[in-house]
Amino acid sequence: MDRDNQTRVTEFLLLGLSGQSEQEEILFGLFLWIYLVTIIGNFLIILTICCDSHLHTPMYFFLANLSCVDICFSSVTIPKMLVNHILGSKSISYVECMTQIYFFITFINMDGFLLSVMAYDRYTAICCPLHYTMIMRPKFCVLLVVVSWVITNLHAFLHTLLMVQLTFCSNNVVHHFFCDPYPILKLSCSDTFINDLIVFIVGGLICLTPFSCIIVSYAYIFSNVLKLPSAHGIRKALSTCGSHLTVVSLFYGAILGVYMHPSSSYSVQDKVATIIFTVVTPLVNPFI
Template identity: 80%
Template sequence: MGRKNQTTVTEFLLLGLSEESEQEGIVFGMFLVMYMVTISGNLLIILAISCDPHLHTPMYFFLANLSSVDICFSSVTIPKALVNYMVGSKSISYTECMIQIYFFITFINMDGFLLSVMAYDCYVAICHPLHYTLMMRPRLCVLLVVLSWVITHLHALLHTLLMVRLTFCSHNAVHHFFCDPYPILKLSCSDTFINDVTAFTVGGLTSATPSTCITVSYAYILSRVLKFPSVQGIRKALSTCGSHLTVVCLFYGAILGVYMHPSSTYSVQDMVATAFFTVVTPMVNPFIYSLRNHDVKGALRKFMFRRFGSSKFYR
């Protein structure tokens, strides 16, 4: 009853990326297409990896997990925005908003942790190829993923509990298409100092840990690659890490500019950047990994032939 007495806002209004009706229709169409591409592309990656025994390695185990997280990441925000547009509503209940914040924080941090684990995997593959099987044991790979899930859930729980303690008064219009934590904090009529400090300390630590792991891993990889005697060896190393490095740059490039400053300075540019890594990045990840990876392309061709080629043959 205490929270109900404090919280007068029972729902929030998601104004979206644009308040003009004509532009809203365009945004809806773009979101629908991108969401379908995101789901189908990442699902194909998961199915191709699971059906091809040659891809049952740590690298592709982490890639399958990344694709699963990208599906969940997009599903936290986009479907609600699409449903609101179809029913002609902009509202989201207070409870739904807090749940959306929880899973948004969980999956965005899980992306970062998986990218750091994949960076370590690249480091072992290039710098210690003879000990790769010993160092990247299946039990260790599973443990790294499970540990990442535990950390991200605890981190999301902390921020959500701090959000729940805030008081929201008359203002409930969110200039976004989902409950992004920063725009929600700006609506609070209570002091958000603890939330901002926690975002800088705990949130910064949670973000800095995987990014530091990625930086250190690639520093060792670069020093190792520069010692390769042949151009072919350098090309092989780049083909191993190129896709991952591209995804890392896309993901962290947008994230660092949005969440590494106080919530009070959240701007329209930040909203666009948030939309980029919540909608665009999960969509392009499967294309980056499939177009630059011969093993994934081969597995996709085999999977498509088994599912569609054989059916045409029997017809």
């Protein structure tokens, strides 16, 4: 092996979303606006829920946690891109990149788990209204969130640990605006079979389990709603689920399109889908 291939990468170059300076300026302004609106919108939701005692219910408790995760999720990727643009740099150190991957995996999975917990909350409220307060006790709600955090952090630690075992040689150019795990895997000069296998098995399990819980919850919800005697009752029941279903569709639609295939086939379409659930979803969640 020649000397160039033996050189270990100490930093990566994030090329961003466009190679043209004019487009980069537009994208910088757009992403800065999106980030500010995302932070303000989600922060206002958290502040409103904390200040209004009438909103101290399980549904709004989970919503506040979702807003908090969305703030963190956006802060993992966008600020580094904005700083690099201001400094005229495209570099990110190896340690920063691995750290970004860890928190990226943590928060993206936490979003999925919270959406699943919120679906269960809606199922309990609609299908078991008389037992709702007994089932969704404050301690149980906190337990659901804590368990979600533990699982997502363990999953992120596993993937990051496997990532740091890989060897990165001379190629350090990432065709993205952050350290997305898939483009980083493509740069490795090591065998990534184990990483891809873990993505399919463990990553698929972590992703599809909450999604399956959402599907099952809404299957029970719709089956019970259709039994209601009046159209008004049906509309009232479904109105509490519409916004949640919209967020679920946007979030999981983009994720399943990107991460349910081998890393070698990562494409421009996948980059667009990644932007949807890393940038667009946290932005529109407060409005939805």
